Amino acid sequence: MKRIIREARLADMDAIMQVFSAAKGIMRKSGNMHQWGEGYPSEDVVKADMEKKGAFVVEEEDKVVGYFAFLPSPDPTYNRIYDGKWIDDEQAYHVVHRIASYPEVHGVFSSILDFCSSLDRNIRIDTHRDNTIMQHNLLKHGFTYCGIIYLLSGDERLAYQRV
Template identity: 75%
Template sequence: MVIREARAGDMTEILKVMEAAKKIMRQSGNMHQWGDGYPSETVIMNDMEKNGAFVIEDDDEVVGYFAFLPSPEPTYNKIYEGNWFEESLPYHVVHRIASYPDVHGVFSSIMDFCFMHDTNIRIDTHRDNKIMQHNIQKHGFVYCGIIHLLSGDERLAYQKIVSGF
């Protein structure tokens, strides 16, 4: 698999990946995350404008998407029922991970990529997203508490810090 920065010309393929990910969520009992047209083309374009939009390709076909954005993440300023590790350190956040259901190893590839670029990564997910929680914990992230999105929706927040590059 190859990870590269997403381009505007990838939008159709990215939106197809997002729809496939939503279908996986619904089939696994996650009925509420990513509703109402989220993530929209506007959200993805915003990721691109910040140079934080990435696609995963397999045999030159887009099979996944994620955003990898530098701190600060405004919704991470306040955490409930827990604490971040080393709050003063800069970090990157991973958002909007999506892939086709028949493609395996996407999360691992994303994490390898992200930790090549930063040693302090934060990520959050919906309480009903058991698949994502499993992947996050499997890759050594530690549960830190609850954050709230700008909409007020709660998310489970995780962090992993590795020493050195």
């Protein structure tokens, strides 16, 4: 199977929303009951990613099987970190947000990180405390837990970085 990553288009919106729905199902099955509540991520969030040229889909055989945002720094929620510190707090970085895929499609996380790493070596990601699947994947792929950040909403997230 040939897998490609490309910029998302408005025409992909229905497929992206279906991927988010499947990802929420994975989260709920694994005990992550609070991350990505009703209405999030929304089409407006994806459109905002698109406007920043940071919305990407993962395709296999012309079917969207994954989505992620890859956005350049600065990210205001990463300005302050608690109970830890960033590995590199001097250089510019990119943030990966909204990673989602179908549960039956394997290796999407690795494909996303390979793509992102080809564009920037300094990558930050945050995740919900209940998202044990993401935490496992981050550590497996060489990320280091750095501390806690707070979203603009005030919600806590565990912060990771790979340099």
